[in-house]
Amino acid sequence: MKMSMVKALNSGLRNAMENDPRVLVMGEDVGRLGGVFRVTEGLQKDFGDGRVMDTPLAESGIVGTAVGMTFRGLRPVIEIQFDGFVYPAYDQIVSQVARLHFRSAGKVRMPVVIRIPFGGGIGAVEHHSDSPEAQFAMTAGLKVVSCSNPHDAYWMIQQAIASDDPVVFMEPKRRYWEAGEVDTEVATSTLWSSQIVRPGSDATVIAYGPMVKTCLDSAAAAASEGIELEVIDLRALSPLDLGPVVESVRRTGRAIVVHEAARTLGLGAEIAARVTEECFYSLEAPVQRVTGYDLPYPPSRAEGEFLPSLDRILDAVDRVRAY
CATH class of the missing domain: 3.40.50.970 (Thiamin diphosphate (ThDP)-binding fold, Pyr/PP domains)
Structure with missing residues (x-):
């Protein structure tokens, strides 16, 4: 339903x-x-x-x-x-x-x-x-x-x-x-597992919570230009299930992590480090992060400039594909 x-x-x-x-x-x-x-x-x-x-x-x-x-x-x-x-x-x-x-x-x-x-x-x-x-x-x-x-x-x-x-x-x-x-009869997966929510071949986009939809919208926009982004919803932030992420990045060679929280010491930093460790010889470009900024959350009229947007995500896609 x-x-x-x-x-x-x-x-x-x-x-x-x-x-x-x-x-x-x-x-x-x-x-x-x-x-x-x-x-x-x-x-x-x-x-x-x-x-x-x-x-x-x-x-x-x-x-x-x-x-x-x-x-x-x-x-x-x-x-x-x-x-x-x-x-x-x-x-x-x-x-x-x-x-x-x-x-x-x-x-x-x-x-x-x-x-x-x-x-x-x-x-x-x-x-x-x-x-x-x-x-x-x-x-x-x-x-x-x-x-x-x-x-x-x-x-x-x-x-x-x-x-x-x-x-x-x-x-x-x-x-x-x-x-x-919502399928009220069958759960998609366990609580602690991440999921590929859109398959792709050109770059892996990793997100969770509110940013998943934004990343899916970005993937749809990229697809109109012939770029296929694979989007992964982490779902569990601790413990992280990075198995699907590592497998995906080894195929695509490129990774972008997206979250609303501040950049410094955010979850994106941990994910980028782990992906680099596991996928070093597969990466074609450095792991990119698209995040909020390192400042207190701004007044509501400025939040559109603070939050990661479709354009900022697509800019990161351009950066990883430029290598």
Whole structure:
């Protein structure tokens, strides 16, 4: 069936709650309001305020409470209202959620899902358009994933909730209202695997979350000029599944990594390094990065200049093909 990403996430959460009474949802305005983006709409009405809980405006307290809940056998799903609001909870996430399994020598599991709407493109004010994924992906003990379309959103949220490891679930907020086909019977793949979403032969374009659609649009534009780009959706940011990426780059000889986050020490740097290590003798050109800039997210009227665009991606394609 066809549905928006918001509806797909809502349906996935509903399925997880119906199938496992230990699953609960908590966060600011997730109950009566249904969340700022309405991802949790209707869940409190159907499951009660004991399983869908409105919390105080206290991100550190929300995550700390979720940690305690896991000790009682529960599986909390937390909503951080906006990406820029996660920083008050950063201590709890990296000091407790990420470490307790290791610290307890495997005796304690942390089946916590931390949902974070992330990225720009919606004309929001400060603290509402950040891309903090690298800060969590480099933290040992955390799993980090990002969906890019409604089908993956529907299945990945359920797979994340079923995981016994803590998962930071990054949701591209500017793609929330875009509709797509969702197969509610069969999942495309596991939670931790990357996917080729458009085959090609001339260069490999690697992206995740909100940038996947932009890269697909770029590939369509390039195809009109006879250039076939292969687009790979990483899906899992930690652990990275670079098998399909390496195989693709060995065929195309060229690689471009695209993300909204800042360039310096972003995920693109790690991916470029790993691809260079694995594909050194296959590369026809240096790996290119198309990213946000190394500055705070700008006011909404300037975000079009900040975010990677179709033109910037095609410029990178020209650069790798010039060698």
